[in-house]
Amino acid sequence: MALDRLTIGFLPLVDAALPILAQEHGFAEAEGLELSFVRDMSWATVLDRLLYGHSDAAHLLAPLAIATTLGRGRPAKPLAVPFVLGLNGNAVTLSQDLAARLVETGKLGDPNATGSALAREIMRLAKTGQRLRFGVVHRYSSHNYMLRYWLAASGIAPDRDVDIVTVAPPFAADALAAGEVDGICVGEPWNSVAVEQGAGRIAIVTSQIWRRGVEKVLAVPEAVLEDKAPLFERLIRALLSAGRNFIDPDSWDANAALLARPEYLDGSAALIRRAISDRILLARDTAPVHIPDFMFQHRDAANFPWKSQAAWLYSQLVRWDGLTYAAEDAERAGHVFRPDFYRGAVSGHDEPLPGASSKVEGGLETMIAVGGTQGRLALGPDVFFDGRTFDPDDISGYLEALPVVK
């Protein structure tokens, strides 16, 4: 039988893994699909190709899928997210100089203590007219939102006390080494590249800020998802098989080597393996640290597109773009994430399915069994480091309660 083709756009990052593994390990073929890939070097181009039909789907920053649907920065185009490619996997890497003043070498910083120390350092520098600069990968990225969340909760006003600029991931280590920025919040393997080059040290990781922070998604133009619905249902099942493979320790070496290939990440298998295995080298010449939830690609229904995740991203877009909460925008943003579609694809297959489509984010401090329509499902802790919880039914209340540090 001839295979149906789908073209997927991606940026060379470790969290582009699932579609690549789905194709390379034959999970796509088992679903009658052949995946081809278009690699790009900027999110703008990944998005252009998606919107103008060069690709059917894309590995995309979750906030960018929301921003594109709401028409932030360009005319609105509705995108749909039927599958989450992974949670977290990013880190804040500081220049050697700044890291030396804030964290113990080779140890992961505590987000509260490191945040407070950073706030004091910023005040000290301000007295001599100096100002720290941080690089994030995109205005509409979880990196930007996580960094800002951490700074704001630490008493630092992101738009007043520091500069936050956009630096493309492949340039992040270089920008840090050259002193263009004092810190970067970027995905793997680029923190590890910076560590390896001696340009900086990983101070904290984003899973410490929000234990289950939504990261990359599979984004599809809404009309394409409707047109090719049966193909995308098969793609979701192939991606879930890839997810199971990704978290299997026996696959780590082979998968790191595969992702490192020139047509994919074109990088070092050893550095990629660190992220895959959650074993991160924080500084050069130290021992790797095991950070259990560093990169969360499959367990605990990690691939399920919760409406509440979309709602949280919308709340941060309102917060940092200086918008006013609007119920209809919240509705449109929530509609980007498509648990209904995921459910249709997985129903009747061997994969646990949550009963709800939305939840209070940050409310779980320990592993808890939850109601599911299929299979047994437990969800692990999903806390924000400052202990706040996000109720998707009260976005404006949440926004009012956040520290005002603009």
Add this chain to the structure above:
Amino acid sequence: MDDNPARAAIIEEGLQEAGEDEITTIVERRGLAGKLEEMAPDVILIDIENPSRDELEELFAISRAAARPIAMFVDQSDEETTEAAIDAGVSAYIVDGLSKNRIKPILDLAVRRFNAFSRLQRELHEARTALADKDVIDRAKHILMAQRHVSEPEAHGLLRSQAMNSNRRIVDIADAIVTASELMGGMDGA
């Protein structure tokens, strides 16, 4: 903005011919914000494979609040033109308020020249491949000539008939012979 100097030169020349004389090519990513501020450009053309696009768009997002806001071309053009530009591999950003009559010819020209450049690159690639193919075929012929004691036209005939019989390309047969010969200890005969 283009990190391919040859293509940048071709675009620049075309724009000059069209009467646009204040053109600057940016290759180096560092100090982008400062350079743009200094130049105060009306139009920015960028290769869509350039990794600095997100950085550039961020600068524009900030500039929207400024006196001369820069918009994405997609804000102001028809879908067809934008699509043609993306297909050609070029993206454009325009200062707000610049007349459509001036924008359209610039973008059309960029699209034409980008397409022409891609065609040239493809042809060059094909020419290089053809040269490499010829080299492999010549080596295979020499191996056959040395081992089977045949003339060059006869060696070529052997390759061709084998290719036809096995429904493969001559270069694939030649490649197999060269590889086998190397494995057998470099009985290349050349």
